[in-house]
Structures are given as structure tokens and as C-alpha cells.
Amino acid sequence: MTHARKILIALWPPALVLIAAIVVIGIWAKMLAEPFMLPTPQAVAQVMVERRGELLASLWTTTQAALIGFLASAISGVAVGMALSASTLVRRAFYPYTVFFQTVPIVAIAPLLMIWCGPGLTAVSLCAFVVSVFPVISSTLSGLLSTDPALEDLFRLYGASPWARQWKLKLPYALPSIFTGLRVAAGLAVIGTVVGEFLVGLFGQEEGLGVRIVSAKKQGRTAEVFAAVLIASLLGLAMFACINLAAKLLLGRWHASEQEQR
Amino acid sequence: MCPARIESFRYYGSFDMRIAGLQKVFDSNVVAIDHLSLEIQPGEFVAILGPSGCGKSTLLRIIAGLEKPTAGTIEINREKIAYVFQDAHLLPWRNVLQNAVLPLELMRTNRSDRTAAAREALEQVGLVDAVEQYPAQLSGGMKMRVSLARALVTKPDFLLLDEPFAALDEINRQKLDEQLRQLWTRHRMTVIFVTHSTAEATFLANRAIVLSTRPGRIVADLPIDLPEDRRSDVRSSPKFAEITHQIYEALEKGGA
Amino acid sequence: MMRRMAILCGFCASLIGGCNKKTPPTATGPVAIQLTLDWKPEPEFGGFYAAAQDGAFNRHNLSPNITPAGEGADTWQLVATGKTDFATSSADQVLIARKQNADVVAIFAVYQTFPQGIMVHQSRGFKTLRDVFTQHGVLLAEDNSWLHFLENKFAPVEVEMSYYSGGISEFLAKKDISQQCFVTSEPILAKHQGGDPQTFLIADEGFNPYTTVVICKGDLVKTHPDEVKAMADACREGWRDYLDHPDAVNTTMHGLNPDMDLQTFGEAAAAQKPLIETDETRSSGLGTMTGQRWKDLAAQLVSLGLIDASVDPGQCFVNP
16 A cells, blocks of 8 residues: 555544535524624634733633542552452442532532632532542442453462552453543543633632633623633543553553554 | 361382362352362373363362362472463563573572573474564464473473463464473473364373363273374374264263 | 314314413503522512512502522522513622623612621720731622722731621631621621621711612613613602501511511611612612713722623713
């Protein structure tokens, strides 16, 4: 197969998606835009250029909270998953309560956060954490519980310590599952951050994207609302891409999910 | 049903393993093994055959200490046991060398010693060129050889194998049979090899034990009177066919 | 064949007959209008409910459907996109709307004096509103024009500001939390629940937009001036009624908004009177507005960067 042909084969799926996106944007520009409700794509692009300083400052604030919330979820989620995997009794006792994190509406706990931590980075990061921790717990637990029994036998045969079983067998075995959970958590962390900013975000020079969205909406600057929303999605995408990169590095050599398609 | 007694003591020569009155009943009230007694001398190569579900894998696992019998006694020195499973069961995130070295790593042997031992074991199964590769890149036969090397790395006195080559194609299987037999002639560890294949049992072992259908009882305990040094040509000898047939008849008698 | 024709004719006739039922009422029947409020039923809207309850709307040939605030679009957006005929808003919102080329116009102003205030804990010992902004603490407020005005006036600002989501629970829980309020309601509520509220009126700092103004499409003013005048007159009568006899209407509103108790309704209704009825309204009538006030407000918003000079304050209102 010639080199040119290889490139063509690799490129046509994303090219098709690009064309579809252009068509959709075209329809948006011509037919869907409504004054005060849905700005034209040109208006959104324009405001992204004009107010790029403010938008970037907001992006930085939101990114900080999203990263802190996500890292907290990742670390504590894996830790809790490991703890729950240790004993059936512990699992049966506590696992149902972790679902609480999945279902509690942030709106309900926001006033408490306001009182305990005051508005700003801590409270918003906590929102991101609450919203994104459960998938990590759940996928870690599931991964740890599905270790190959023959390998467990092997470890037992050679008298492996529980520490060796955990770190040399169960945790690496669970990594692909953990990464699935982390991918979900990344997106949720961004959502949680923006929603947190709607509720307990700090106004002012370094207001986050969520605050900017509400603020711009109040002042009737709908193009800016959409610009901020777009940037927030790009943040989610960037975090997702980072996790995929990490997965490739850690799992690339050995897990089917990272192997080339045959 | 009397509780099981498991005695473990230092090998002092007359037998390597003795089982008396062994019984295993699973939670579902399935009686896998019923009153089985067996004695194995050091250095024997024993093949265990039987129909599916007769308890031969369970027997092997009890010998290895992975299961506890419901009744009966088993006397064995478990200090140097190695086990080879039906599938290679390698750790996919470790390369060939790191997989082979695993038992010594778990037993806390120091790094340089264990690396040397792993390389040696891999050499013995002919994989010295593949040490950097990962299981995802290996064929079935190569994976099984890594599994074998992993079992050999501790220089075991007792090697237990549970139908290890059953998933391989005929050519690979016979090659590995030969390799195993050579390793045995070299190291003279006691081997218990569970298999479905009468030909494989005849080629590899000097004693074949045939179990009946569930619950497994010993139907036949046949010596295999073939030369020590066995190459692939021994498979076409008339003695080979005769012994294979004997084992086959014993299987039929046991209800296979 | 003939039977089928008969059935078909009968079917069509019933369709047409059904259609006839849907033709709009004749000019002599009341005109159905939608009035959307920008908050829950509280004394700030008393006059509208009074007008509905005591027949002021009917007398002016209007049949109103009053709906309280919902989440989502600002009321000026609802008016501009035709989702509602009339709504309540504030003067600064009208200016901002017009900057966005939304043709909304104010026709009646309930509050002559801006009723927004900042409620703080008395124990904090603040002397002026400047103190509140330049000292450590938390201020819960909506991100409205008046907040920008105060931030600008008292810059550099020390206090941390975040969202006000309604109620007074955060305020009651922590001493260093202050919040925005309608001077006629939240402080009264807070006192009833054992708090120590102290209120600063924002109008005292020089920001004084007309509030709870009734808005409609500028188009409507041109094409249906009678309807607009009828609405303004009905509101005027309703508010007169409410200012004089609030109790019955308070009961109605309390039924719609049980979160506020009847006693607070009564106290708030009394407290808001001087903000609604002033010497000006005694001479020119309740709800009327002046061009000067709109000009001053527009100039303030321009200097805050919230609108630009393209917005003509004279176009923002009428006194029908």
C-alpha cells in the first residue's frame, strides 16, 4: 500500500466529521440563531477574540478548581475503592453510602459549603469533587474484584504477602478499569466546577467560567455566554485527552484497549 | 466426615508425597474425590488421567495446597512446589523476564540472584531472545513456555501441571512435551502431570494413574515401561501403542 | 355513496363549527393578557394582585394571567420574544435590554425609590455601606448593575462576593455573611427569626433606578396604545387599593407563597409605602416616571461599561 493511500485511509473519518461540523455550523448561522437567545457563530467567534483576556483569566480560575477536584476524586476514589475491596463486610456496610455522592444534588449542599468554606476555590473544588468521585470508586472496586483467580492462586502458592498481592497483582490488573472511571470523572469534574461556580463562585477579576456565564447572561451578552460554555467544553476535552495520554503510557504495551485495531 | 489433617514435614527420602483417604466435597454437595489414597516417590513422572469432571484438577489443587480436603490426610513437603495452569496466566503488564522472575520476587530473593535464575529458566525453554517482549506480543506456545520457565525458576522439587499444553496445536504440543521430558531428565524433580491425552501421558510419564468418573477413584495405576531418553520417534514404536491402548481401556473401564 | 357524502359533510361541518368556537372574542370582550413577575408573590407585587382581585383589570377590559418568576430567561427577554405580554423588571434591565436591540418599554413604575439594600449583622459594627465593602467578610448578592455601581464606588473592594440564592439561612448562620435584600422583606424576616439585621439602602449611595416597572414591547405601545393605557391605569388603581387596604390581597399572596408568613407580609406592605408613594406621585400619579431620572441612570450605566451611548433613555419609557 502506498504511503499516500495510507494517509488517505487514516484521514477520511475525521475529515468526514469536520465536514459534518461545518454543515451544522452553517445551519446554525443561517437558520437557528435567534436574537437574545442563540447567537450566531460569527458573534461567538468575535467575542472570543475581543474578550480573550477575560475569558482566559476565567479559564484559569475554572481549571484550577477542576484540577483540584479531579485529583481529589482520583486519589480518594482509588483509596476508597481499595478499602472497599479489602473485605466483603466492609463493602456491604459502606458501599451503598458512596452512592450518596452520585445522587446528592449540588444545589442542596451549596449553602452548607458557603457557610463552611466561604465562596471561592475551596467550595467550588469541593463541588467538582462531590460530582466526580463516585465513578472512580465504582470502577476501582470493580477492577480490584475481578482479578484473574488463577493469578491469585499463583500468588498464594508462592506465599505472597497481602501487600504484594495488592500492589503487584490486583492494582495493575485493575488499572484499565480505573482509567475508565477516571475518564468519566474528568468530564464530571468540569461540569461540577461550572455548576459549583453558579452557586458558590467568587465574583470579581478572577471569576471562573461559571460566574462569567451567569454574569454575561444577566447583562444580555449571550455571545459571551456561549463563548464561555464552549471554552468550558474544551477544558473538559483537554482533561479527557490528558487521561487518554496517561492511559496510553501506562497501558499501551499490554492492554487490549490501547492496542492497534487489527 | 472427619476433619482433614494436613501434615507437612521435611523430606527424608522414602516418599515425596502420600495421600490417604482423601475426600473433597464442594459446597454444592458435589463429591469430587472420595477415599483416594496415593503414594508418589521422589523423581517420579506421574501422569493423571480421567474423564472430565472426575476431580483430577481438584486433586492437583489439593496437592498444591490451593484447596483444603474435606477429609483424609496428605503428607507432603510443600517447600518447593511449582504449578503450571491450563492457560499461561501471565501478568500482562510485565515482560517475559519480569514474568519469569515473579515467584522468586514473591519469595523475596535478592534482585541479582533472581534475575540470573530467571534468565537461566528462560534459556531452558528456549526463550532467551524474547525477554523484553510483552505477553500481548507472544504466541500461545511462547506464553506457555514463559509459564513453564516461571515454574522452573525456583528449581522446584515438585512440579504440578494441569493440562498445560491442551490449548496448543499438535506440533507445539509435541515440542513442549519433548522439552518438558528433557527438563525432567536433567533436574529429576517429581512431576505430576494431569492430561486428557493418552499419547501425551505415555510419552511423558513413567507411571499413569487413571481416575474414574466422579467421584474420582483410582481405577488403574500403570507403570510405563519405555526408555528413559524419549524422542519423537518413540511415538511410533509398537510398545507406545500398546501402553496407550492399556490406558485407554482403563479409562473406559472407569466410565469415561 | 350518498351516505358517505353525508358523513363527510357532517364531519367537515363539525370541524368548522369547532373552529368557530376558537375565534377570538369580539372587541367588547376582555382582552387576555399575560403578566410575568420577576420574583415570587410578595408585597412588591401587591398592587397587581389587588387589581386582579378587586376588579381594576376588569374595569379596564383586561383579563390578566399573573405568573410568578421562573428560572431561565430574564423577563425582558420573555417580553422581547413574545412569550409574555407584560412583565416586571427594573429600569437598569430595560436599558441593558435596549442595548441588545430588544424593543422593551417601561409603562409603570411601582417603586420610585430603589428598594434594594444590603443587610448586615449589627454586631459587625458597620457604620456605612463603604465599610461593608472595604472590610473582610462575605457578601451574597446577584450580579446586577447596582453591585457593579457599588464595586466601582468603593474600589478597591475587600469583601468576597458570591451568589445570593434567596432566603436568609446563610445570613443567619454566620456573622460575617451579609446579603442583598429588599429593605421591605428580608430584614423583617430576619428579625422574626432572631437575627440582628442592619440595613443600608443602596439608593442612599446615589444609584436609584425605578424598580418593579411594568414593561411591554415598544411595538405594542404603537399598535395598541389603548391596551397599554388600560394596563397602566389598572395598575394605578390596583396599587392605590393595595396601599390603602393590603390585608385581603396579602392573604391571597401568602396562599401562593407560603414561605413568607402573614405577619411579615403585613409589615413589609407597611414598610414599602414611602418608597412607592412620594410627593411626586401625589402630584403626577402613582407609577409615573421622569425623563431626568432615566437620563441619570443611563449615564451611570454608560460609565460602568454596561451599556453604550447608543441607547436613548428617552425611548425607554412612556407615561401612558
